[in-house]
Amino acid sequence: MDVDVESNGSGPLLPDGLSITPLPIPALPSVTEPDSYDAYRGQNTPLIIDNGSTHLRYAFADADAPHVGLNVVAKYKERRLNKPLLLFGEGIDVESGAKSQARNPWEGDVLLNFDALENALDYAFIQLGIDAPSVAHPVLMTERLASPLHSRALTSELMFEQYSVPSLAYCVDGVMSFYQNNLPSTSADGLAISFNTASTSVIPILQGKGIMSHAKRIPWSASQASEYLLKLIQLKYPNFPTRVTTTQSTWMLHNYCEFSEDYVALLRRFKDPLQLRSVERIIQFPFIQPVQEEKTEEELARLSERRKEQGRKLQELQAKARVEKLVQKENDLQELLEFKESKEESGKREWILKLQSEGFDDDASLDETIKKLENDLKRARKKEAADGEDQVEEPSFPLVDIPDADLDEEQLKEKRKQKLMKAGFEARVRAKREKEKEREEKEREERRDDEDREADFADWSKKKRDEHELLLSRIKDRARRKAALSDRKSAAAQARMKSIASLAADDRVPKKKRKGGGEDLFGADDADWAIYRKINMAAPSSDEEEDMNQLQAIEQKLLMHDPKFTTEHTHAALTSRRSALMAAFRPTYEEGDVEGNTRIHLNIERWRVCEAWFSPGMAGVDCAGLGEVIQTVLSRFSESEKARLVNNVFLTGNPSRLPGLIPRLRATLRPIMAPEMPIQIVRAADPGIDAWRGMAAFARTDELARVSVTKAEYDEWGSERIKRWWGGNWNSSVVA
Template sequence: MSSEDALQPDIIRFAPPALPSLPPERVPYDGYRSQRTPIVIDNGSTTLRWGFATFDSPYAGTNAIAKYKERRNNRLLMLFGEGIDSESGAKGQAKTPWEGDVLLNFDALENALDYAFLQLGIDTPTIEHPVLMSERLCTPLHSRALTSELLFELYSVPSLTYCADGIMSFYQSNAPSSSPFRSDGLVVSMNTASTSVVPILDGKGILSHAKRIPWGGSQASEYMLKLIQLKYPNFPTRLTTAQTTWMVHSTCEFAMDYQALLRRLKDPIQLRSCAKIVQFPFSVPVVEEKTEEELARIAEKRKEQGRKLQEIAAKSRLEKLLQKESDLQYLQTLKDSRGTEGKKEWATKLQAEGFDDDAALADVIKKLEADLKKARKKEADGDDLVVEEPSFPLLDVPDADLDEDGVKEKKKQKLMKAGFEARNRARKEKEREKEEKDREEKREEEERHDDLDAWASKRRQEHQVLMNRIKDRARRKAALSDRKSAAAQARMKSIANLASDDRISKKKRKGGNEDMFGADDADWAIYRKINTAVASSDEEEDFSQLQAVEQKLLAFDPTFTPHETHASIASQRSALMTAFRPPYEEGDVEGNMRIHLNTERWRVCETWFSPSMAGIDSAGLGEVIHNILTRFPDSEKSRLVNNIFVTGSPSQLPGLLPRLETTLRPILPPEMPIKVTRADDPSAGAWQGMARFARTEEFASVGVTRQEYDEHGPERIRKWWGGNWNGGFIA
């Protein structure tokens, strides 16, 4: 494989995530009837997993419900999990029991439990099995009380036990098969809406030292969505959090050193090489093929339309040219009459014509002469052939001797004669400019032949002046986008001055007609100053001169390389932006939809260690672990860091384990060993640990029975090593 092939970005096709799998064969309920086999429910905010404790794998489904009325049979349906995706109208009505990381919607929880018990085949009026249900770290007391009330009052369960999901996943991977659970470790549970860190010593969670970060998989998906929307504001398809969740799990990874990675990615080549392209489905547009006769007919029609448009444009240009010539002639006559007028009369005459002084009149005349010169040159560019002067016989005939058609024809001939004369003047002006240009080129050639170094130095100085002028113009445009810059404040001052026009009294403004903009020619200069969209009149000329100078230097100066040209410098500056968001290649199919992910692949994961990047006022994962470890002596700290256990679906992102070890190594003594492991099944590990514990004899002694519920109410809490509370009875 060549080095160029190695730098090519990977292309992955977007595909919906795989649905959670159900057990291959449904076990009949008759085998569990009256057996009081525990039911294990992992109530996750994204996925609900349930099953009997003897199951090898649980039932699973998206933890959401939707009430949907089927139009065909006019029936009200209750859909759960992936069944919601089968009906497009039900997606907008889907509800989940969770709001972030708190269980709030108990109607949805009730419907989800109904579905779970039906899938288990339970056909009795009440649930005759003990229930073991997971909950988040630091679950509010009222949320647990409402859940207990739901299970005891509605389903009449014989006993109910709550456990922390992260601790049970740790139990599944670290509990011995025979001896009591006495393992040590530090559990990092990365959930959907939060990340919790729980120290465990002698098989007991030290919840008084546990910490939780308000950042999880759902926030990472939303952050990825915002980054893509910022990068592709006009993407043709509306992105969803489900799609960005798939992107996070398919493309993102943790960086060992995020800042060093960013410094390396400043190189556009490296940025391109690390990119992953997400290819979205699209339909190839169907191009209707036309016959040669149809193509020829269309081409002829377009040619005819173009000819008509050219005639209309030429006529319009000619009329404008004649009008400018007439205006220039009038103003020249006005200027020539300066000597025949008195000072007071001349000032009055200027005011009547709309000029403040002689300088304003001279500026307008100068501008008209420049516009006429440019227009004549443009007219002459398309008419290089010398034609004989046509005859205009009606110009010498008085209007009184002509009928109505003759008068119209005379006006037409007058316009044609004026256009012919204007083209002749433009042609002569072009010939004069060409002669002058030939003399200048000859003089420059002699200068270059006599002293090449001096000629090259002069051209380089001219090149540098033009480059500085273009840079200053670009800098001024960029400054106008910053409202705190001096240029933007000067622009606002000009706008304020226009708003407070004092050329008309406030009394007259109240009567209307207060808009005096345009009464003075200076207004249009202010307009060009405050309007950032108006290009400078010298900008095009500067670029043209710069290109001509660069061509001469490239042709005759051996020290001037193509890398010093304006185009090369501009492309180098934009190379990083082009690598960050590459444009579509030439010849790409219209409608093709791709998303290039480069820095986002590490930036999304870095938020677990720096939540402030996403606007979250919280400590990162490394800082939280350090804060927890400082509460323990070195002997216990060594037992904790020797078994750092990560679990949860986001923990499957590549690079997490070495990143945790790299983050914690500098804050620990060199002789203290660190071991970071991941759960065998980060997604279902909590359910497996719960099912394993439910099969032990200890399970019967840690739950709240129906008798205790009837006596103490739903606030009854029992303290045990895998629970979420420090226990006792709370009134």
């Protein structure tokens, strides 16, 4: 027995010190020849079968080690030869189509699929070389703690009717593992904790006999932990490019997960991103690097020139379309203005008829259309000014100063076009002049700032830092307000609703006029727009952009001149520091990094999955944890019996190999035991097969015949015949 195991499945180190391990590719199973049956023919050698949820272990009682195979079968029809196949264990991985047909005899922790059990036993007997019409050997088989009686009855019926075994006995695997690890003594005391595939059992043992009436079982073990880890990975990587299977998550569970002595303290420690990154393990999944066709320099130059030519043509087409559109708008505006001037020459009724014929309801709609066209033209000229600010040569506009009476129709159209071009040129000149003024003003401010810095650096630095803090607090307040507005119960959200209500009750317009569709005066005062910004969560704010630009300018000056101001004090660093924990929890890679995007980073999940043994509620399982179950079991014994039990807390089953389990159990047991009561926790020498070894050792004794149900007893009493004994689910005397 060993007291603890230190295991860490780390692979090669990356340049930053992180561990990375490629996901192992399972090897194809090798073909094994059946054993020879000659040595056992006609002998009464017991046959030991450990029928586990994950593995089936079977061999004769005098074997050094059992045959081990995955306890899963699949019926599959091979397409090429058109023959039905019955595959067992690792052989299912050879045929990809057989994986969907795989079945396990167990449903969780209950034996239900007896067809699959029969197929698994057929394979086991073939591998043992049994070529007789019946299995003429006593059989000792495992069953789960508190197994349903009908499962045992159906298994007995299968063994006696199908295989004609001479006798059959059942035992609990955790008790037999305890028996094996305490030999030669057969009357040891202890508390056996058996970690099975789908459940964890706590069995008190006194004088070598399991006290099954006080034993408990929780529905959480390796299979649930593996599924829980898989769900955590899927939640963490919802768009992972490769499908993560349960087999892969089981491999991660056994190679990377461990128990923590104090899970809450561990979470506090992992608030530091550096601590979280230091414990992460990276699993590299298989990936295919996309092949990029490399082009020659001539091809790249030709493509670049083609793109430039296409860009020039597109710009010319856009400029031509823009000019044509502007000319059309100018013509429309001129026609509408002339149409409006004709109002003086028409009567009121005639004017209304003219408006309706042109598609206008009244004078207001005509004015609105004219105003819209004028605004469109202003925006277009402003854009032309921004696009053509590098133009310095003044173009000529010969038709602008010629009266309209001296021009024909084509010249009038050209004159309107030249007027538009002249207005755009003048707007560009004005914009350039304003930019020059702004640049000169900015240069003057820079000179004044330099003079202040040279005159009194300490005062200049203090002022800049104060401005920096003020801008940071303003940005934080703005972000805090946005977050508060998303919560309808917050004070900010309630104030927003009050503002909306006050706008609805605006008393600047009489109530009768509002009901009759009167004029809305919202926007007449500047305070209205302040209220609008307050109530509109998505309203863009020019102050935001201005504050960010000013903040960046101040940070650049401080970084350049103030040695005490470093990049860690900048807004970008402070913002990234707040998100550093999320970046450490799940590092992100660039979109084109195929290798990085096929990696899984395990950090807090390594301890969270194992913590579910002690707190199943965190995984959504409504049951007591392992610590509570142990406390409940121990509470049924006297103080002297408790001392005998906790002096030999025995762990068995493959999940008991997980690191940190022994310190965690000791930390759980110590507070509920008397201070002077010694606690000794040990692990099975080989948690995987010690149950089979204990069964084999027991089968070599004469006691096997006493606890077995014979074929004659089965024929007389039926499949529900039970014999009570210290290693089974029932104790003491024989009952029918």
